[in-house]
Amino acid sequence: MTLEDLGYNLELENYRKDQNLECFGVGRVISEHKERYVVKTPEKEYEGEIVGNLRFTAQNRSDFPAVGDWVAISEYDNNKVLIHSVFPRKTIIERQAVGKQGEKQIIATNIDYAFIVQAVDRDFNINRIERYLTLCNTSKVKPIIILNKIDLINDSKLSELVSKIQERIKQVLIIPISNESQKGFEKFKTIIEKGNTYCLLGSSGVGKSTLLNNLSGKQLMKTNTISASTNKGRHVTSHRELLVLENSGILIDNPGMREVGIADSKDGLEITFNAIIELSKDCKFKDCTHTTEVDCAVLKAVESGEIDKSSYENFLKMEREKEHFESTIAEARKKDKDFGKMIKNYKKSNKD
Numbered sequence: 508m509t510l511e512d513l514g515y516n517l518e519l520e521n522y523r524k525d526q527n528l529e530c531f532g533v534g535r536v537i538s539e540h541k542e543r544y545v546v547k548t549p550e551k552e553y554e555g556e557i558v559g560n561l562r563f564t565a566q567n568r569s570d571f572p573a574v575g576d577w578v579a580i581s582e583y584d585n586n587k588v589l590i591h592s593v594f595p596r597k598t599i600i601e602r603q604a605v606g607k608q609g610e611k612q613i614i615a616t617n618i619d620y621a622f623i624v625q626a627v628d629r630d631f632n633i634n635r636i637e638r639y640l641t642l643c644n645t646s647k648v649k650p651i652i653i654l655n656k657i658d659l660i661n662d663s664k665l666s667e668l669v670s671k672i673q674e675r676i677k678q679v680l681i682i683p684i685s686n687e688s689q690k691g692f693e694k695f696k697t698i699i700e701k702g703n704t705y706c707l708l709g710s711s712g713v714g715k716s717t718l719l720n721n722l723s724g725k726q727l728m729k730t731n732t733i734s735a736s737t738n739k740g741r742h743v744t745s746h747r748e749l750l751v752l753e754n755s756g757i758l759i760d761n762p763g764m765r766e767v768g769i770a771d772s773k774d775g776l777e778i779t780f781n782a783i784i785e786l787s788k789d790c791k792f793k794d795c796t797h798t799t800e801v802d803c804a805v806l807k808a809v810e811s812g813e814i815d816k817s818s819y820e821n822f823l824k825m826e827r828e829k830e831h832f833e834s835t836i837a838e839a840r841k842k843d844k845d846f847g848k849m850i851k852n853y854k855k856s857n858k859d
């Protein structure tokens with residue numbers, strides 16, 4: 508295995524030279540739990556710890572290493588390294604931090620492509636695909652739609668579903684597959700390229716773990732088909748969150764990725780709902796909400812069928828969520844500021 512197999516490239520190497528990091532080794536973070544990292548190099552997997560300087564200069568959580576990061580390291584014990592710095596990230600997938608309104612948490616970095624996995628049975632829902640697409644657009648990760656479990660339907664039903672998606676989502680590759688019958692896998696495997704990093708997005712039960720096992724050629728993730736326990740259908744997550752696939756490519760799959768929603772998606776929404784955004788320039792009012800206004804170009808297009816009604820409703824829903832999210836950030840910032848002011852006044856009054 509080489510560093511390139513792990514996704515290393517010339518751009519990263521140039522950065523390393525520019526920053527005079529050549530005295531350090533290079534590795535990729537493959538898991539993180541409470542500031543304990545596992546760093547992978549072509550030779551080994553190390554336990555990683557960040558150096559004090561990195562901790563002290565960190566402005567916030569996102570300056571700490573995350574799964575997918577390239578880091579400058581030095582070995583200090585047989586299986587241990589110190590992490591000195593984090594290389595610039597090409598892409599970032601993040602979500603709202605649990606319990607912390609308006610704060611973000613990085614789930615993974617440097618992902619090139621996301622497989623948006625959806626099953627053709629009960630799970631099939633184009634709104635949900637749009638949701639994940641928006642996340643991809645926000646994160647600058649390129650999307651590919653994987654339609655799974657096609658063994659459950661016939662070919663004509665499949666082409667019906669594919670054209671339904673294509674009506675609303677243009678220019679995204681759709682690959683129908685079945686883990687069960689292995690149909691579609693040959694084509695699927697050809698799009699996975701060496702040096703590229705992928706992730707799996709999709710709701711619970713669509714077959715992500717099964718797919719991962721199929722791609723890795725090993726049983727890495729336990730899928731529970733029969734489970735007597737209370738948490739039925741839950742898999743046991745293996746320790747490695749980044750793995751090098753059998754033939755080529757790197758796949759990141761961690762618990763956070765499975766719970767990801769939409770965080771800050773302004774630009775993302777604009778790309779996903781490009782047609783709506785374009786039309787809204789023709790609305791009579793600049794601040795048109797496209798709900799009740801007269802001479803609203805968007806509403807007109809929905810009426811005439813030019814814009815899909817469900818796509819429009821999904822757009823409004825995501826806009827509302829985004830606004831809510833942005834106002835919680837603004838509130839949190841204001842609180843911080845007020846607190847800062849209070850401290851300042853306090854210090855001042857103590858001086859006087």
Ligand SMILES: Nc1nc2c(ncn2[C@@H]2O[C@H](COP(=O)(O)OP(=O)(O)OP(=O)(O)O)[C@@H](O)[C@H]2O)c(=O)[nH]1
Nearest residue numbers: 656685686687711712713714715716717730732742
């Ligand atoms: N018929 C059929 N069933 C499948 C296919 N792929 C996966 N399954 C089944 O779907 C169920 C859920 O699969 P998982 O791989 O655990 O789904 P997951 O997306 O990892 O779900 P979480 O672990 O909850 O996120 C299991 O019972 C699988 O055996 C398929 O191609 N066809």
Ligand SMILES: [Zn+2]
Nearest residue numbers: 790795797803
């Ligand atoms: Zn409008």
